[in-house]
Amino acid sequence: MASIRIISEKCYGCGICLGACPFGAIRIIDKKAVIQDNCTLCGACVSSCKFNAIEMTKDETGTAGDISAYRGVWVFAEQKEGKVANVVTELLGEGRKLADQLGEKLSAVLLGDGMEAAAQELISYGADNVYLVDHPSLQRFNDESYADIFTQLISRYKPEIVLMGATTYGRSLGPRVASRLNTGLTADCTQLEIDTERRLLLQTRPAFGGNLMATIICPDHRPQMSTVRPKVMKALDPDPSRVGEIIRPDVDIPLDTRVKVLETVTTLCEKVNLTEADIIVSGGRGLGDPGNFALVEELAQILGGAVGASRAVVDAGWVDYSHQVGQTGKTVGPKVYFACGISGAVQHLAGMSSSDTIIAINKDPDAPIFKVATFGITGDVVEVLKALISEFKKRLK
Ligand SMILES: Cc1cc2nc3c(=O)[nH]c(=O)nc-3n(C[C@H](O)[C@H](O)[C@H](O)COP(=O)(O)OP(=O)(O)OC[C@H]3O[C@@H](n4cnc5c(N)ncnc54)[C@H](O)[C@@H]3O)c2cc1C
Numbered sequence: 386m387a388s389i390r391i392i393s394e395k396c397y398g399c400g401i402c403l404g405a406c407p408f409g410a411i412r413i414i415d416k417k418a419v420i421q422d423n424c425t426l427c428g429a430c431v432s433s434c435k436f437n438a439i440e441m442t443k444d445e446t447g448t449a450g451d452i453s454a455y456r457g458v459w460v461f462a463e464q465k466e467g468k469v470a471n472v473v474t475e476l477l478g479e480g481r482k483l484a485d486q487l488g489e490k491l492s493a494v495l496l497g498d499g500m501e502a503a504a505q506e507l508i509s510y511g512a513d514n515v516y517l518v519d520h521p522s523l524q525r526f527n528d529e530s531y532a533d534i535f536t537q538l539i540s541r542y543k544p545e546i547v548l549m550g551a552t553t554y555g556r557s558l559g560p561r562v563a564s565r566l567n568t569g570l571t572a573d574c575t576q577l578e579i580d581t582e583r584r585l586l587l588q589t590r591p592a593f594g595g596n597l598m599a600t601i602i603c604p605d606h607r608p609q610m611s612t613v614r615p616k617v618m619k620a621l622d623p624d625p626s627r628v629g630e631i632i633r634p635d636v637d638i639p640l641d642t643r644v645k646v647l648e649t650v651t652t653l654c655e656k657v658n659l660t661e662a663d664i665i666v667s668g669g670r671g672l673g674d675p676g677n678f679a680l681v682e683e684l685a686q687i688l689g690g691a692v693g694a695s696r697a698v699v700d701a702g703w704v705d706y707s708h709q710v711g712q713t714g715k716t717v718g719p720k721v722y723f724a725c726g727i728s729g730a731v732q733h734l735a736g737m738s739s740s741d742t743i744i745a746i747n748k749d750p751d752a753p754i755f756k757v758a759t760f761g762i763t764g765d766v767v768e769v770l771k772a773l774i775s776e777f778k779k780r781l782k
């Protein structure tokens with residue numbers, strides 16, 4: 386374990402380190418700095434002390450051996466009921482760029498049952514080859530068997546970079562595999578770049594509540610693993626004439642797993658399918674009343690779109706969490722995004738600012754949402770929504 390301590394004899398209780406700690410984890414007690422229980426061992430305070438009174442020791446984790454033996458970029462091709470998730474084609478688009486910069490191959494890893502045709506499709510989206518493990522027990526995602534097989538494949542083929550969607554499956558699989566391989570994983574990346582000189586993946590993600598962007602590297606261990614949210618990267622147009630290889634590796638398939646998936650039940654919430662929608666109408670606290678949220682739903686229904694929401698109204702219980710857009714909700718990228726009575730807090734923008742067209746309705750002309758809006762309507766959201774509903778009803782009859 387890493388540890389941190391204040392060297393009491395060197396500490397003058399000047400308090401400078403208090404300002405350096407982003408977590409408020411240092412207090413001055415009896416003229417000495419004292420580290421509190423909420424310290425995350427981030428190390429930000431160490432260099433702030435001019436008297437070298439803060440000492441931090443880190444684990445000696447060593448390196449992964451010969452990291453130059455690791456080559457190529459992999460994408461986890463998650464599937465549900467035999468259908469490959471859209472995030473996979475987005476990751477292949479991004480992975481293609483990274484692989485080309487490194488001069489390496491791009492591979493997809495597909496686990497399932499009867500997935501040959503899907504494997505072929507992954508090639509059309511940019512993969513040079515697909516590692517396909519087809520077995521009836523892999524039809525449904527299972528943390529245990531998927532992590533086991535994925536780890537076997539990485540240990541054998543040694544990819545340099547592994548990308549997964551920051552989806553329920555990817556978020557479950559990624560940490561399990563990274564921990565088994567004793568390597569790092571950066572979650573929820575919004576940007577990936579290559580430092581070609583050092584062959585490092587520069588993994589950028591929001592940090593400290595979205596107030597700054599952190600670029601994280603994994604210099605001593607391989608593979609370099611990232612999860613990426615859906616709708617952040619762009620997929621390539623499929624090219625059916627692309628040629629690639631489908632490899633069926635020989636792996637041990639764990640059949641005696643502790644967890645058995647007996648049934649998958651799609652809840653009503655999952656049918657919202659916010660991340661795939663071309664049009665989203667989102668409502669915020671500016672609607673003033675939970676009853677007015679029906680106007681958001683009505684407009685979405687007329688336009689054939691999905692319903693989104695800010696966290697404020699989700700927390701207030703107006704609408705289910707599955708509709709929340711933003712840093713702690715879903716990341717969306719529709720063709721048109723209506724922000725109705727939403728202020729445009731940085732955490733909300735983190736989930737929707739890549740929308741092609743943003744139409745914001747807000748009574749405050751200085752609301753931050755107008756900074757990212759393509760079209761802004763200043764006015765009472767209830768009145769504007771009623772007018773839009775009436776007009777669209779006429780035009781879309
Ligand atoms: C760690 C963390 C994670 C978070 N994650 C998310 C997230 O995922 N998604 C998210 O949305 N938020 C998130 N938040 C919360 C975020 O900071 C904001 O508090 C939230 O987005 C505000 O929601 P809002 O815009 O609906 O409400 P408000 O900020 O209250 O804004 C309401 C807006 O409506 C306008 N308005 C008021 N009355 C009217 C009217 N009659 N007509 C027109 N306009 C009107 C106001 O001018 C105002 O701009 C997070 C916060 C934290 C700290």
Ligand code: SF4
Pocket residue numbers: 391395396397398399400401402403417418433434435436437438439
């Ligand atoms: S640890 Fe260093 S910076 Fe913090 S109070 Fe003590 S002397 Fe000052």
Ligand code: SF4
Pocket residue numbers: 389405406407408409410411420421423424425426427428429430431
């Ligand atoms: S290590 Fe980080 S969290 Fe801990 S006291 Fe220092 S700055 Fe604060």
